[in-house]
Amino acid sequence: MRLSKAFVPTLKEIPSDATIPSHQLMLRAGLMRQLTAGVYAFLPLGYRAIRKASQIVREEMNAIGAQEFHLPALNPEALWVQSGRRNIPNFILSIKERDLVLAPTHEEVISWIASSGIQSYKDLPQIWYQIQMKFRNEPRPRSGVLRGREFLMKDSYTLDASWEGLDKSYDAHLEAYKKIFTRCGLNFFVVGASSGAMGGTGSQEFMIESLHGEDTVALAGKSGYAANLEIAKSDVPKIGRLPSDNKIEEIHTPNVRTIKQLMEFLNVDHMRLAKSLVYRHNGKPLLILMVGNDQLNESKLVSALGGGAIEPMDATELNKLTGADAGSIGPIGLEGFRIIADRRLEEANGLVSGANKNDYHLINIDLKRDVEVDGYFDLRTIEPGEPAPGTTEPLKIANGIELGHIFKLGTKYSEALNVKFLDETGELKPVIMGSYGIGIERIVACHIEQNRDDNGISWGKSLAPYHVHVIPVNMNSKETVLQANQMYRRFTEAGLETIFDDRENLSAGFKFKDADLIGMPYQVIVGEKGLKNGQVEIKKRRTGERIMVSIELAVSEVQRLLQE
């Protein structure tokens, strides 16, 4: 590719709208331009990187026997009503002129195809995938391509006749994903994750660690524990039982609202304070008991409740139902509430909690004796430094960017959308599904986050839009131009993807800066100094190392470096 004829609009200055490095560099290196919030146009160089990433994904998917589909982005709205996902908040973008929506993902369409196409256990298993644009009603797009309103995804869907089959399909994806992200030159890790609104029985996320990530993860390097904070566990002890068996007493606690005030007022450890949190679950009142300073983890709460909608109860409503304000609520004598508690409180006694009467607390509460607790669940958010499960290793908390997510969906969609098959015994059963996503643009953005320096992008070999960047130092030197042209021709003929900076009237410095910014792995610098000795210079972008080689050996040397 001759730069003199190419569209590679590099920018010297940092575009003011971009705040994270990958976003800034993707704009500065001329990979893409923003059309409107959360929507980007990929320019030729950026699109090449996207295609490289897609191709790696495609190869590894094909290697596990997956078959590529091309699915409609326009979906009938009714299909989403049927699956129950039409009204998930901030999810679907719709078309004004018709009852059509833009597909945010493709479980529904896949299920529609499978419902007529899959009839017998003999048709299973299947792995189907697509690499296409998806659309989402994102309330706040941000961080460049990391969170957009349209985004390129590889999504695959597995159809199995048995749960064992699903495990196999899932594990195949787990391994394929590791290969994909390794080939993409990413330093990634896998975490246990919440299935969230997707439903299902298990899921894992592939992440890179980054200050700019939106996810928070708990990590323990040595023991290998890694989990999204939404589900992360730690070995904190239960608070257990005290030997005493005192009766409940009411204590006047004027103006005591917070756990901290209560600790000071009663002069007790926070561990004996049972904090009451009041929510509505699918509209029904719910009281949650937590150990004093522990934070409720809403993701864990939703899982514990088996899904559904939760919302904190607002103050006036709470007062109407209990006669007391938040801060004075407790489990004793509370009517019309389901009561659940965090595991740390299991069978605990000697607890302090609100009396459901403003300015009063109860002491000596025994959950076993005095309260009908409808289940103990792990509901707390872990804190850094707590021991990883089954170890003494302290957990570290870090931010991460999610690259991929794999789900065991089970039968949620096959039941809603009638994807059934006849098994060996002639019984009609729902197909067992899995769903597995990878954000293609995120691969590229994360690759840049991890492969850059002050001068620009430093592409790894697998995603680099081109392999080699040939730079003639002085376009006024006939010899330089002649040799550089030959160099370009030789590289191209050898099958290497090559950029040739044949632009006239640009200083050498300008070309070097541009080459470093767009970041191809190897620069071949053709200058009068080297040519005197029949040599050109190969510069490794990543290390800055320079090697002088004879003109004849330049191509084979770069080929050798690319093999390394």
Next chain:
RNA sequence: CGGGGUGUAGCUCAGCCUGGCUAGAGCGCUUGCUUUGGGAGCAAGAAGUCGUAGGUUCGAAUCCUAUCACCCCGACCA
């Protein structure tokens, strides 16, 4: 959706508080000459109805109102 910020030339920004000549700078762009190993120099030039609409005023980029867009923090996040 709550809070904050910004909209002035292709890009980065100044000017706005305290209204007043023909609206500025750097980069980029065009032409010519020079230059060519780390974002060159000189000269000449093109380019903006100051986001949009309304208002106040003799006069608005500047003050007021509304509106749109974009960015950041939060909420949300398949």
